[in-house]
Every structure is written in C-alpha cells, then in structure tokens.
Amino acid sequence: MVGASDTEPINTEAPPASKRRRKKSLVWEHFTIEAVASGCTRACCKLCKQTFAYSSGTKIAGTSHLKRHIALGSCPKIKNPDKKQLMLPGSQTDGNATDPPKRRYRRSSWNNALFEQDNSCINLAKMIILHEYPLHIVEHNGFISFAQSLQPRFRMASVNDIEGEILSVYQKEKQNLMQALGNLPGRISLTISLWTTSQTLGYVCLSGQFIDGDWRLQRRMLNFMMVSSPHSENALSEAIGICLSDWNLQTKLFTITLDNNCSSHDIYSANLRDHLTNKNALILKGQLFVVRCYAHILNVVAQDVMASIHGVIYNIRESVKFIKASPAREEKFAEIALQLEIFSTNNLCLDVASQWNTTYLMLVAALDYKQAFTCLETCDDSYNEAPSADDWKKVEIVCSLLKLLYDSAIVIMSTADPTANIFFQEAWKIQVELTNATRSEDDTVSSIAKEMHEKFDKYWKDCSLILAIAVVMDPRFKLKLVEFSFSKIYGVDAARYVKVVSDAIHELYLEYVAQPLPLTPAYVEQEGDANIATGNNDNNQATITVSSGDGLLDFDIYISETAVTEHTKSEIDQYLEEALVPRIQEFDILNWWKLNNLKYPTLSRMARDVLGIPVSMVNPGSLIFGAGTGSRMLDEYRSSLRPDIVEALFCAKDWLQFAPPVAETPSTSIVKMEF
Structure with a gap:
C-alpha cells in the first residue's frame, strides 16, 4: 500500500499503477482495489471477498455495479443481519485491523432505499x-x-x-x-x-x-x-343514457x-333525439343535437372517388412495385426520367391501402413520371402495367379533387386545439369547389365530381348550421364569413340562408340569457366605498359602486336610475356589430374569449359550449386519414x-x-x- 502524507486521509485502497485522484464514492468504504495481470485491476468486496471488474488499462468500469452489490442485498454478508455491522466504517473485517479513520461522508439514499x-x-x-x-x-x-x-x-x-x-x-x-x-x-x-x-x-x-x-x-x-x-x-x-347517469x-x-x-x-x-329529449333540456330544440364527424366524411368521399378508378390505381401500384423490386430497375427508371428531363421532387412510393392519403401521394408522384412509365414499357419486355393516356387523365382529375380533401385534412391535423370554428371554412370551400366541378363541360370531371358532391352535400345540409354558428363565435369572422361563403354557394338565395343562421344564433343566445348568471361587479370598489344601487338590463345584472369622495354622489344615483330604463344592446348584437379582430396566425380564440369573459358574460358561456363541439372525432394530433369510416375491430386477446x-x-x-x-x-x- 502506498503511504499518505500527514495532511491527507489514509487510503487503504491499492491504487492503479498510474497516479489517480482520490476516490470519493461511498462504495470505497466497502471495496479495495487489487491489481491483476496486464495492468488490470479488480474491486474486491471487504465483506465477502468477491471481486468485480474495475479497470482494464486506461478504461474504468465505474462503480454502479459495486453499488448494486452493496445496496440491493447481493452481498451474502450483508444479507445476514448479524453481519450488517461489518458495513459500518471502522469495523473489523475478517480479523484484520480496524480500518483507519476516513473523511466523514453523508450517506446517499441509495444505500437505504426503501x-x-x-x-x-x-x-x-x-x-x-x-x-x-x-x-x-x-x-x-x-x-x-x-x-x-x-x-x-x-x-x-x-x-x-x-x-x-x-x-x-x-x-x-x-x-x-x-x-x-x-x-x-x-x-x-x-x-x-x-x-x-x-x-x-x-x-x-x-x-x-x-x-x-x-x-x-x-x-x-x-x-x-x-x-x-x-x-x-x-x-x-x-x-348514452347509462353514460350520462354514470357521470x-x-x-x-x-x-x-x-x-x-x-x-x-x-x-x-x-x-337518439326522441329518446333523450324528455330527459335532457336540449339546446335549440335539438337542432344542434347530432353532429357528423368531419374526418368521416372526408374519408368516405376520398375512398369513393378512388374506388371509381380502382383499376388504374392497381396498375400504378404494380408499376411502382416493379420498379422498386431491384436497384437495377430503379437506376434504369431514373435514367429514363433524366433523358426525358423529368425533374420531380416527388419520389415514387407505395401506398397503404387503409390510408387514402398514401394512395393520393402515390398517384401524385406517378403523374410526374407518366412519360417515364410509357418509355419503360417499350424498352422492358417484362413490364406491361403502364396506364393508358385516358387512365392518366382520370388520375389527374381524381388527384385535383382529392387535393381538396387532403389539404383540408392537413389543416385540421396541424391545429393543436381543433375548436369547432375552424371547420366551417374548410367545409364551405370543398362544397363550392365540388359544386363547380359538377358543372364542368368535361364529362369525366363532372361525372367524378357528382359522386363526390352527392355525399358531401348531404353532410353540408346536415351540419352547415352548426358549423356556421361556430364560426360566428370566431371574432375574426363572425357573420361576415357566413355571408360571403353563402353568396358563393347559394347565389341569389344566400340572404335567406344567412337569416336562418342569424335567427338560430339569437335564439340560442336567448336560451343562455334565461339561465342564471353569476353577479360580476361592473366597477371596481375603491377606498372602501359601498354599493348603493344595482342596475339591470335585459341580459345581466351590474353592480354600481358609489364614489362619494369626489362630490358626484347625485350623479352616481342618476346613473343607477337611468340604467334601469335605458335600452341597451344585447351582448350578441354588440359583439356582431363590433369590428372584426385582425386575422393573425398566432390567434388563440379560446384565450380571446377568456380575456373577454367579463365583457360578454353570457355570450362567453355560449361560445364555450359551441367551440367545444367535437366536429371531428379524431383526437388532436392524430392522423385522420382512414379514421372514422366504420367500426374498429377489437383484437382477439382483448375480446377474450x-x-x-x-x-x-x-x-x-x-x-x-x-x-x-x-x-x-x-x-x-x-x-x-x-x-
């Protein structure tokens, strides 16, 4: 053992050949280091004499395995309660002299972990x-x-x-x-x-x-x-009845x-409406009771339009498989694309049949290389799956229509908190584009669009009212976006449909007015002034605080008396008449209503419920492609x-x-x- 100076604590460990700094870990109260062949060292337990790897040349094994040996009861000596006293610093081990005094350490909890x-x-x-x-x-x-x-x-x-x-x-x-x-x-x-x-x-x-x-x-x-x-x-x-009762x-x-x-x-x-009307006070006489999933309708329409060209999709899928079957074919196809001066950022990819977005992306990429597929068929006798010119035309039309659905789905998925207001803008754009496509002079375009529009139009008729009410609760749009979009969809009849939305909003608001509203002071009380009068309007109650210290006591009384008789605009009318909030990318609609809760106490309660409607059933941040198109299957294990x-x-x-x-x-x- 190497001696230590008088000013340093005595170290009973045998250090490696090279000079190292003193070891501070608690484990060295229980281990010594012993040199073995080839400059390697091993840590020896003082209690059970079992050795563990410590260093091999310049590489140190660490002390975690040594801590486990002591702390987790692996050491047979520690497992014996009679021998636990051997772990204490200064105790004797196997008849050897008592360990010399060491620096005192605060024991870490790993040694006494419960x-x-x-x-x-x-x-x-x-x-x-x-x-x-x-x-x-x-x-x-x-x-x-x-x-x-x-x-x-x-x-x-x-x-x-x-x-x-x-x-x-x-x-x-x-x-x-x-x-x-x-x-x-x-x-x-x-x-x-x-x-x-x-x-x-x-x-x-x-x-x-x-x-x-x-x-x-x-x-x-x-x-x-x-x-x-x-x-x-x-x-x-x-x-539903069990759920409502249970919670x-x-x-x-x-x-x-x-x-x-x-x-x-x-x-x-x-x-559902008939079953629950008698048990629940349904808002707006149940007009908003049933909502259809927006992700569902996107997926249904997308899958239907792809089914109309399933034969062409099969040929393209097999073509991509053929090219990706070997690196030689991929290289040959790349050479053909280079000769034809096809420079596309879209890479050929195979789709996943259960997710229509992957099929759409496969078709988009294949469209860029349609000439290359034709050339490959002429120079490779083993390939005969190239679509015809008419097939490529159908693919192009389908992709242009699928893009409407794909872009809308991306917007929904990219929204962290998909409140109900964001869906109106997506839905009315699709409704307009599909309506226009059905009037196309191209028979192929109008034929495919009519199949898509038939189902989406049914969704629009069922859900446009609730989507419109939700977007009115967005201070960036209010009724203005409804008026604009309805003019695109309904033309000269737009005013009639706008009135339906406006009447529904005001009727819904009146239902919330009839509900009790917590009292909120209109003026902050200062310097201990007391409240002497309460003014009521047709929407809520406001407490007016008298400030008698400024000599305007009579004025305050006058205000409190006239506030009862004066007719003021309702919250909903005041909200609709105010200027639109600027459209900024970072706009947080829930935070806006949170900040304006005192200004619109009744309307904010209505906005809370409307904006919380789950227009899409897919959880935020999840893929919506292929979701909500039918029942999901429980696996065999969980079914058991x-x-x-x-x-x-x-x-x-x-x-x-x-x-x-x-x-x-x-x-x-x-x-x-x-x-």
Missing part, C-alpha cells in the same frame, strides 16, 4: 395499461427474470392480482375525472364510436369533449361498454357526434377479457395520459463530503 411492494404492483398495472401489454405478461419467464434482476424482493403478481390492480387504478382515476366534470363551467359534448369483435358482441366507446374553467379544450374517454347489438339505434340510446351529466349534454355510415345516420339521429377489464384498460389508458407527472426522485449518485 422498497414498496404495493407501489411496484401499481406501477406494473399502469405499465400494462399505458403500453397495452397482455395481462399474462406477469407469467412470462423472461419478464419475471428481468423484474427479479432489478429487485429480488419483488413478488410478481398473479393475473388475478394484476386485474385487481388495474381496476383499482381505473376507479381512482375515474373519481378524479368525476370531480373535474362536476365542476365544469359549461356543457359537455359526446362522441360515439363503435368497436366490433370476432363474435356477435361489440363495444360502444363514448368520449366527452369540453372547455374547462381555464379555457382549454379537453377530451376524455368516459365509457367503453359492451353491447349485444352495437349497430342498433336502441343500443346507442341506452349506452351525473344528465343536464349538461350539449351535442352528440356520431361515427356511422351515411345511410343509417337519419335513423340514429331521430331515435371480461367487459369490465376491457373498459378499465381503455379508459384508464386515456386518463393516465393526463395525470400529473410523478415527481422525480432526487439523484442518489451524489455523495457530499463533510470535513
């Missing part, structure tokens, strides 16, 4: 929920071995135990959400989607969307319940957005689980995403020295 079996089981349940692992993972030998390597004291839960933990997590998160929904300042809108299984049973998924007290758009899954006949209107009515939302329902095929929409709408476990897995996964983050455990790798 293991809690219950918390570990809860975290295991949350892991299974969030990542959709099978419950039987707790019986997988590989997973059991992995868990034991991390914490030998952890007792792996059984499948029955983990089911109980999952239900416990579900109930706890449900109570948190129920409390939040009980404090909602406005109404809630529901979305309904269907899930089928390989059996005759199915599931109905109900989610609620709302704007919370801080004016943030929120969406939460509420129920995922099994029904015997998910495609029947009675099943949906019963599911105490009977008086807070605003709208319902359905995800069903077009032919059955009218049946669903009528039955009990319905209550299935509901707990789906709902808890949704809720845990919004749970507050768990505070990180302070780092235990730092050991502070005390002198």
Whole structure:
C-alpha cells in the first residue's frame, strides 16, 4: 500500500499503477482495489471477498455495479443481519485491523432505499395499461427474470392480482375525472364510436369533449361498454343514457357526434333525439343535437372517388412495385426520367391501402413520371402495367379533387386545439369547389365530381348550421364569413340562408340569457366605498359602486336610475356589430374569449359550449386519414377479457395520459463530503 502524507486521509485502497485522484464514492468504504495481470485491476468486496471488474488499462468500469452489490442485498454478508455491522466504517473485517479513520461522508439514499411492494404492483398495472401489454405478461419467464434482476424482493403478481390492480387504478382515476366534470363551467359534448369483435358482441366507446374553467379544450374517454347489438339505434340510446347517469351529466349534454355510415345516420339521429329529449333540456330544440364527424366524411368521399378508378390505381401500384423490386430497375427508371428531363421532387412510393392519403401521394408522384412509365414499357419486355393516356387523365382529375380533401385534412391535423370554428371554412370551400366541378363541360370531371358532391352535400345540409354558428363565435369572422361563403354557394338565395343562421344564433343566445348568471361587479370598489344601487338590463345584472369622495354622489344615483330604463344592446348584437379582430396566425380564440369573459358574460358561456363541439372525432394530433369510416375491430386477446377489464384498460389508458407527472426522485449518485 502506498503511504499518505500527514495532511491527507489514509487510503487503504491499492491504487492503479498510474497516479489517480482520490476516490470519493461511498462504495470505497466497502471495496479495495487489487491489481491483476496486464495492468488490470479488480474491486474486491471487504465483506465477502468477491471481486468485480474495475479497470482494464486506461478504461474504468465505474462503480454502479459495486453499488448494486452493496445496496440491493447481493452481498451474502450483508444479507445476514448479524453481519450488517461489518458495513459500518471502522469495523473489523475478517480479523484484520480496524480500518483507519476516513473523511466523514453523508450517506446517499441509495444505500437505504426503501422498497414498496404495493407501489411496484401499481406501477406494473399502469405499465400494462399505458403500453397495452397482455395481462399474462406477469407469467412470462423472461419478464419475471428481468423484474427479479432489478429487485429480488419483488413478488410478481398473479393475473388475478394484476386485474385487481388495474381496476383499482381505473376507479381512482375515474373519481378524479368525476370531480373535474362536476365542476365544469359549461356543457359537455359526446362522441360515439363503435368497436366490433370476432363474435356477435361489440363495444360502444363514448368520449366527452369540453372547455374547462381555464379555457382549454379537453377530451376524455368516459365509457367503453359492451353491447349485444352495437349497430342498433336502441343500443346507442341506452349506452348514452347509462353514460350520462354514470357521470351525473344528465343536464349538461350539449351535442352528440356520431361515427356511422351515411345511410343509417337519419335513423340514429331521430331515435337518439326522441329518446333523450324528455330527459335532457336540449339546446335549440335539438337542432344542434347530432353532429357528423368531419374526418368521416372526408374519408368516405376520398375512398369513393378512388374506388371509381380502382383499376388504374392497381396498375400504378404494380408499376411502382416493379420498379422498386431491384436497384437495377430503379437506376434504369431514373435514367429514363433524366433523358426525358423529368425533374420531380416527388419520389415514387407505395401506398397503404387503409390510408387514402398514401394512395393520393402515390398517384401524385406517378403523374410526374407518366412519360417515364410509357418509355419503360417499350424498352422492358417484362413490364406491361403502364396506364393508358385516358387512365392518366382520370388520375389527374381524381388527384385535383382529392387535393381538396387532403389539404383540408392537413389543416385540421396541424391545429393543436381543433375548436369547432375552424371547420366551417374548410367545409364551405370543398362544397363550392365540388359544386363547380359538377358543372364542368368535361364529362369525366363532372361525372367524378357528382359522386363526390352527392355525399358531401348531404353532410353540408346536415351540419352547415352548426358549423356556421361556430364560426360566428370566431371574432375574426363572425357573420361576415357566413355571408360571403353563402353568396358563393347559394347565389341569389344566400340572404335567406344567412337569416336562418342569424335567427338560430339569437335564439340560442336567448336560451343562455334565461339561465342564471353569476353577479360580476361592473366597477371596481375603491377606498372602501359601498354599493348603493344595482342596475339591470335585459341580459345581466351590474353592480354600481358609489364614489362619494369626489362630490358626484347625485350623479352616481342618476346613473343607477337611468340604467334601469335605458335600452341597451344585447351582448350578441354588440359583439356582431363590433369590428372584426385582425386575422393573425398566432390567434388563440379560446384565450380571446377568456380575456373577454367579463365583457360578454353570457355570450362567453355560449361560445364555450359551441367551440367545444367535437366536429371531428379524431383526437388532436392524430392522423385522420382512414379514421372514422366504420367500426374498429377489437383484437382477439382483448375480446377474450371480461367487459369490465376491457373498459378499465381503455379508459384508464386515456386518463393516465393526463395525470400529473410523478415527481422525480432526487439523484442518489451524489455523495457530499463533510470535513
């Protein structure tokens, strides 16, 4: 051992050949360093004499494995309670002299970390929920071995135990959400989607969307319940009734957005409205009750138009496959494109049949290389899939029409908080373009456009009123955009349709006026002045504070008396007559209403509910291509689980995403020295 100077603490470790700085880690109270062959060293446990790799030449192995040996009970000497005293600094080891005194260290918590079996089981349940692992993972030998390597004291839960933990997590998160929904300042809108299984049973998924007290758009899954006949209107009515009762939302329902095929929409709408009218005070006599999913209609129209040229799409898909089958063919095709002076930024790509946007992008890229495909067919006898000139014309027309849907979908997906106001502008542009396309002199264009317009026009007729009301709540557009767009769609009849929207807005506003409104002081009280009068208008009550210190007491009384008799404009009329807010890219409509809540106390409550309508059922930030076009399939494993476990897995996964983050455990790798 190398001696130390009188001014330095004595080090009992055998340092490597090269001079190193003194080791400060706590583990060196329990290990010594021993030299082995070829300049390598190993760390030797003072208690059990087991050695571990430490350095090989210039490379240091670190101390994490040494800490685990001491802290996690791997050392057999430490496992014996009678030997634990050997870990204390200054104690004797195997008859050797007492370790010389060292600097005193503040022990880090890793050495005394507490293991809690219950918390570990809860975290295991949350892991299974969030990542959709099978419950039987707790019986997988590989997973059991992995868990034991991390914490030998952890007792792996059984499948029955983990089911109980999952239900416990579900109930706890449900109570948190129920409390939040009980404090909602406005109404809630529901979305309904269907899930089928390989059996005759199915599931109905109900989610609620709302704007919370801080004016943030929120969406939460509420129920995922099994029904015997998910495609029947009675099943949906019963599911909605159970959901509203379960969450105490009977008086807070605003709208319902359905995800069903077009032919059955009218049946669903009528039955749901009739079933719930007597139990809920539906706004505007149920005119806004049923909403159809905007993503659904985009996907239905897109898939229908692609089906009209499915043969051509097949040829293009096979052509792309042929070229991408080998690097030699890709190189040959690139040479042909270069000779033809085709310089495209679009790369040939294969599509995913279930996502129509990929098919659209494949067709767009193929259009750029249509001449190259024709040349390839003439110089390569093994290729005979090139579309004809007429086929390319159809592809060009379809792409021009699909671009309307694709661009609209991109706008929706790129919006962080897709409030209801953004959908009107997208929908009316498509309606106008498709209407104009149906009048084209080109028979192919008008034929394809008519098929698209037929279904989109039905959506427009069903949902244009609610979309228009929502955009009126946007201070950048109000009724002006409705007037402008309707003139493009309806021509000379536009004024009649605008009046329908205007009348509906004013009628809806009056329903909110009839509801109680919390009193808000009109003037801030200063210097302890008392309120002596209250002025009422046709919308709300305003408290007027008297300022008697400035000699205008009589004036204040006069104002309070005349405020009762003077006729003032309603909030809705004042809002509509004010100038439009400038259109800026960073405009936050929810924040605007939050800031103008005091100015428009009644209208802001109406705006909160209207803007919170889920016009699209797809979650914000998710792909909407291919979504909402029919029932989704529950996999075989989850179909085999009990319905209550299935509901707990789906709902808890949704809720845990919004749970507050768990505070990180302070780092235990730092050991502070005390002198």
